[in-house]
Amino acid sequence: MSQPKLLISTLKLNLIIKRFALQLIEVHGDFSNSAIIGLQPRGIKLAKKLADVISEIQPTSMLKYGELDHTFFRDDIGRGEIFMPKKSSINFSTENLNIILIDDVLYTGRSVRASIDALMSFGRPKQVELMVLVDRRFQRELPISPNYVGVVVDSRSTGEHVKVEWSDEVQQVWLLSNKE
Amino acid sequence: MTAQPPIKHLLGIKGLNASHIQTIFETADNFKTLLNGPVKKTPALRDITIANLFFENSTRTRVSFELAEKRLGADVINFSSSSSSVKKGETLIDTVNNILSMKVDMVVMRHPAPGACMFLAKHIDAQIVNAGDGTHEHPTQALLDAFSIREQFGDVTGKKVVIVGDILHSRVALSNIYCLQLLGAEVMVCGPATLIPKHIANLGVKVSHNLDEALKWCDVANMLRIQLERQDQRYFPSLKEYSNLYGLTMEKLNQLNKEICVMHPGPINRGVEISSDVADSDQSIILQQVENGVAIRMAVLFLLGQQRL
Numbered sequence: 001m002s003q004p005k006l007l008i009s010t011l012k013l014n015l016i017i018k019r020f021a022l023q024l025i026e027v028h029g030d031f032s033n034s035a036i037i038g039l040q041p042r043g044i045k046l047a048k049k050l051a052d053v054i055s056e057i058q059p060t061s062m063l064k065y066g067e068l069d070h071t072f073f074r075d076d077i078g079r080g081e082i083f084m085p086k087k088s089s090i091n092f093s094t095e096n097l098n099i100i101l102i103d104d105v106l107y108t109g110r111s112v113r114a115s116i117d118a119l120m121s122f123g124r125p126k127q128v129e130l131m132v133l134v135d136r137r138f139q140r141e142l143p144i145s146p147n148y149v150g151v152v153v154d155s156r157s158t159g160e161h162v163k164v165e166w167s168d169e170v171q172q173v174w175l176l177s178n179k180e
Numbered sequence: 181m182t183a184q185p186p187i188k189h190l191l192g193i194k195g196l197n198a199s200h201i202q203t204i205f206e207t208a209d210n211f212k213t214l215l216n217g218p219v220k221k222t223p224a225l226r227d228i229t230i231a232n233l234f235f236e237n238s239t240r241t242r243v244s245f246e247l248a249e250k251r252l253g254a255d256v257i258n259f260s261s262s263s264s265s266v267k268k269g270e271t272l273i274d275t276v277n278n279i280l281s282m283k284v285d286m287v288v289m290r291h292p293a294p295g296a297c298m299f300l301a302k303h304i305d306a307q308i309v310n311a312g313d314g315t316h317e318h319p320t321q322a323l324l325d326a327f328s329i330r331e332q333f334g335d336v337t338g339k340k341v342v343i344v345g346d347i348l349h350s351r352v353a354l355s356n357i358y359c360l361q362l363l364g365a366e367v368m369v370c371g372p373a374t375l376i377p378k379h380i381a382n383l384g385v386k387v388s389h390n391l392d393e394a395l396k397w398c399d400v401a402n403m404l405r406i407q408l409e410r411q412d413q414r415y416f417p418s419l420k421e422y423s424n425l426y427g428l429t430m431e432k433l434n435q436l437n438k439e440i441c442v443m444h445p446g447p448i449n450r451g452v453e454i455s456s457d458v459a460d461s462d463q464s465i466i467l468q469q470v471e472n473g474v475a476i477r478m479a480v481l482f483l484l485g486q487q488r489l
Contacts, residue, residue, distance in 0.1 A: 069210065072222035072252075072482070082486050084203065085210040121219035 007134060007151055007162065008173035016150040017046070020131060021053040023148055024100065025061070033126075034098040035064035039115050040071075040086035043103035045166045046133055050102065066090035068101070070114035073121075088118070095123040100148075104164045104173075106132040109144035134162050134173060188487060189301045189308040190480055192317035193358035201362060205327055207479035208472070215251070215475055225485045226253035231279050233289040234311070235261040235272075235296075240446050240470060241311050241321070245288050248477035252485070257284065272296065273303055280306050286485065289313075294351075307484050315349050321445050322355035324476040326363055328469045329400055332441050337364035342394040344370045344426060345404030345453050348377050348415070352404060352445045357383055370394040371426055374415040391426050395436055402443040403428050403453045419452055429455045439463055446470070 008016065028034040031054070038047025044067055051065045071085035101115055112130060119128065131148035138156045153162065153175060163174045187200060214220060230249045234242055242258075249256045259279065270278075276287065288309045289297055294316035301308045312318040330336050341360050347353045347369045360367050361384060368386035369376055381387055388394045395401060406422065416422045428442065442454070442464045450456045459466060 072210070072214065072224045074224075077224050077482075078227065078486055085207055088210060088213050117223075121214055121222070122217050 004177075005175040006172060007153065007175050010171050013133075013150075013171045013173070016133065017050055017053055018057075020050055020148055020150070021057055024050075024054060024131075025058055028098060028100075030058070031061045031063040033096075034100065035066060035092065035094065036100045036102055036131075037066040037068050037090065037119065039101055039103040039111065040067060040069040040088070042105070042164060043101075046104055047102040050131075064092045064097075066092065068115055068118055070111060070118040073114040073117040075110060075114065090122050093123055094119065094125045096126045098127045098129070099125045100129045100131055102131045104132065105134045105136065105162045106130070106144070106146055107136050107139050107162075109140045109142035112144050113142050133164065136162065187484070189297070189310075190319055190484060191297050191301060191308060191310050193319045193322050193355045193362070194317070196319075196362070198362045198364075201323065201326070201359065204323055204476065204479045204483065205330060207483060208327055208475040211475040211478040211482075212472070215471075215478075221251050221253060223253040224482055225249070228252075228285045228485050229255040229257065229283060230286045230288060230481070231257040231259060231284045231306075232311075233259045233276065233279070233287055233291075235289070235291045236312070238290055238311070240473070241290065241318075244470070244473040245309075245311060245320075245477050248474050248481055249288075251474070252478055252481055254286075254481070254485075257282075272300065276300060276304055276306075280304060286481070307487075309480060309484065312351055314351065315354075316351055317355045317358075318351040318445075319355050319359075320473070320477055320480060321352050322359035323480070324469055324473045325352075325356055325402060325443060325445065326359045326365075327476055328443065328465055328472050329360075329365070329441070330363075331468070331472065332465060333399070336360065339365045339400060340368070340398045341365050341400040341402060342368040342370050342388070342398040343402045343404060344391060344394065344428070346375045346406050346415075347371055347380065347404070348375045349407040350404050352402075356402065357385055361385075368394055368397060372416050372422070391428070392432065392435070395428075395432060395440065398440055400441045400443060401428060402445070404445065405447065405449055405453060423452050427451070427453055427455060428458050430457045430461065433458060433461075433463065441465055443469060 036047055038044040054061055054063055067089045069086040069088045071083045129147040132146045133150040134153055135146055135149045136153045159178050160175055161178055163176050165172045232245055286307045288311050290311040291313050294314035296313045297308050297310040310319055326336050333339055343353050343356055357367050368388055370388045370391055444466045448459055
């Protein structure tokens with residue numbers, strides 16, 4: 001792949017987030033027993049935006065919002081790369097809650113595995129779901145599957161990566177060659 | 181510990197800079213969150229073996245390191261000189277090399293000789309964490325003390341900290357001075373002239389021999405134990421006299437027109453350097469220090485443990 005490919009434009013991203021919000025309201029109702037948790041570092045912006053949209057659509061919802069870092073639970077610590085933990089902030093009990101984990105890109109599934117372990121250190125949720133903006137479904141190394149997906153990327157190439165641009169003005173998702 | 185050259189060992193605060201310490205604190209914040217949750221373990225160091233070599237008595241530090249190691253999922257070997265071949269005349273390097281030949285990745289060592297950890301780091305491959313070497317340094321204690329001050333005040337910068345007592349024989353004092361100064365705190369040492377090293381002012385600390393004056397000046401008072409086991413001569417007439425002049429009592433605290441934070445690295449000699457009512461008062465954060473010790477040691481071991489390849 002030589003040219004960068006725009007996977008999600010700003011307009012499409014807003015539509016996806018609105019769809020995500022409606023899907024979650026449909027499944028989780030007023031969120032009295034549910035919480036959304038953004039995964040550090042790149043799932044946070046999506047999770048925050050989603051929480052805002054849910055509150056706009058359904059002002060009465062009792063949505064709980066948290067942020068989770070999985071660094072201490074990674075399976076590749078001590079194998080060359082140095083990892084610095086980010087902040088986990090879950091100011092509610094996750095015991096018996098329905099948790100929706102939110103990340104930008106689902107690739108090998110290893111981060112999500114680590115995140116589930118990190119989540120379990122806060123308590124025993126009733127159910128855990130996974131929501132991702134981009135699912136690179138042919139790159140999985142663990143049996144992990146998302147419940148809510150923005151777009152699916154079927155590229156089998158390992159020489160490509162997905163880049164999420166998320167500034168105040170522009171929110172776009174690109175598929176790029178690893179050289180770019 | 182990423183932006184600058186990675187640190188292989190933690191031999192003392194002297195080898196660190198402010199950025200290293202901030203990284204350790206931020207990592208410890210995350211471990212504290214974990215430790216306050218229902219599941220206190222992570223598998224982060226599951227494929228690491230750590231040997232705790234204690235050639236000197238220790239309760240708090242040894243237990244704290246062991247707990248930190250186990251909560252990180254490491255395999256742990258405990259060794260104390262009183263029940264080992266050291267008693268039969270084995271040298272330090274031979275003892276450690278024998279332990280390392282059993283595939284140990286990291287060594288946490290306390291030793292009565294200043295510089296023992298540095299010596300070991302030069303001669304063996306494993307990573308070394310100094311858990312106190314003679315009268316030299318006790319870096320993790322200084323880190324947990326500064327971390328506790330940061331937790332109490334939000335920041336260490338600009339805080340005035342007085343270290344009171346046996347500065348001459350204290351590794352805690354030296355590491356605290358280095359650490360607090362790196363973080364921008366002002367440091368004073370206070371004690372009888374015989375227990376203050378002659379040229380300590382060269383380190384940029386204030387020196388006082390009057391506890392009341394020091395207390396008026398400070399935001400934090402870190403009370404040190406009189407280390408009778410290291411004193412080869414009499415440095416003051418009697419414990420009673422020392423206690424009258426340099427012991428922290430509620431009466432002395434009540435004379436101040438402000439609340440200061442009281443710390444102690446332990447073990448406490450109640451009624452000598454600190455009275456029981458002060459040690460158990462709301463101004464004392466002694467038990468918070470112990471709690472923070474586990475998070476700080478987890479952070480140090482985690483950060484070093486990533487760099488073993």
